[in-house]
Amino acid sequence: MSTLKQVVNEAAVRLRMAGVEGPRRDAELIAGHVLGLDRAQIIARGDDVVAVADVARVEALAAERAARRPMAQILGRREFWSLPFKVTAATLDPRPDTETLVDATLGVIGLGRWKPLRLLDLGTGTGCILAALLSECPAATGIGVDASPEAAAVASENIAALGLGARAEIRVGDWCAGLAGTFDVIVSNPPYIPEAQVARLAPEVRLFEPRMALTPGGDGLGAYRAILKGLHGIAAPGAIVAFEVGQGQADDVAALMSATGLTAVTQRHDLAGIARVVLGQQGG
Ligand SMILES: C[S@@+](CC[C@H](N)C(=O)[O-])C[C@H]1O[C@@H](n2cnc3c(N)ncnc32)[C@H](O)[C@@H]1O
Structure with a gap:
């Protein structure tokens, strides 16, 4: 069972290790994209439990970003x-x-x-x-x-x-x-x-x-x-x-x-x- 805060932290660490600029911002945007939340909500709802399927989706998109796919292509806009x-x-x-x-x-x-x-x-x-x-x-x-x-x-x-x-x-x-x-x-x-x-x-x-x-x-x-x-x-x-x-x-x-x-x-x-x-x- 993972909280939103943990999911974002793990994604941010992965992006930082891949040399992505602004890793926390991108991790928050990815989680927000998957969960339909804005960045303020991502921070405010850090203790919410994230469904397993959504954790997997955030991890998959974080992997794409770690491979340096541009955020605009990941978010599609x-x-x-x-x-x-x-x-x-x-x-x-x-x-x-x-x-x-x-x-x-x-x-x-x-x-x-x-x-x-x-x-x-x-x-x-x-x-x-x-x-x-x-x-x-x-x-x-x-x-x-x-x-x-x-x-x-x-x-x-x-x-x-x-x-x-x-x-x-x-x-x-x-x-x-x-x-x-x-x-x-x-x-x-x-x-x-x-x-x-x-x-x-x-x-x-x-x-x-x-x-x-x-x-x-x-x-x-x-x-x-x-x-x-x-x-x-x-x-x-x-x-x-x-x-x-x-x-x-x-x-x-x-x-x-x-x-x-x-x-x-x-x-x-x-x-x-x-x-x-x-x-x-x-x-x-
Ligand atoms: C630098 S992008 C600009 C895209 C958009 N106008 C923008 O500013 O974000 C250049 C565009 O020119 C298109 N392009 C390249 N060669 C072309 C050609 N011979 N005739 C028409 N469009 C071409 C590319 O497919 C690309 O979409």
């Missing part, structure tokens, strides 16, 4: 822009850094957010960027594209669960290929990690997140080049183009954008002071 998103092994776990892209894009859209804008999110993953923008731009419609059919299915589910299905469409595709019409706002957080850096990523990322979400290979800039090449014809006059970039890539991406003919190319920093977003505008 992640909050982004204060909205809930389903996350699977086929999708990138939405990062707080990416909220900088949403914030910067909304800043440039300004009062245009009330207009019937057409949004395009390339490499949509969970659909988090598209959903966040649609939630802030009530008259907008949008398309999210991903080359992974599994990720696109998750994005469709998220968009529907958030009640945005009538204003968004998710497609499986290769960046801009096959898109018809023009878009007023084109955003992307593409795979950008240089090939040589993949081996140095944290195990949670390297072993469990989809490789095609992490790196385009080579110098890490291939996806930007491919997207910029495809913009001709689908960027409306005056369209805003906004990219998330990796640390140290902002100047290179800004140069690629200027070379494509985009104007007013500017950079935005994330909360850590890293140039994280590059924005530009299609000529009128």
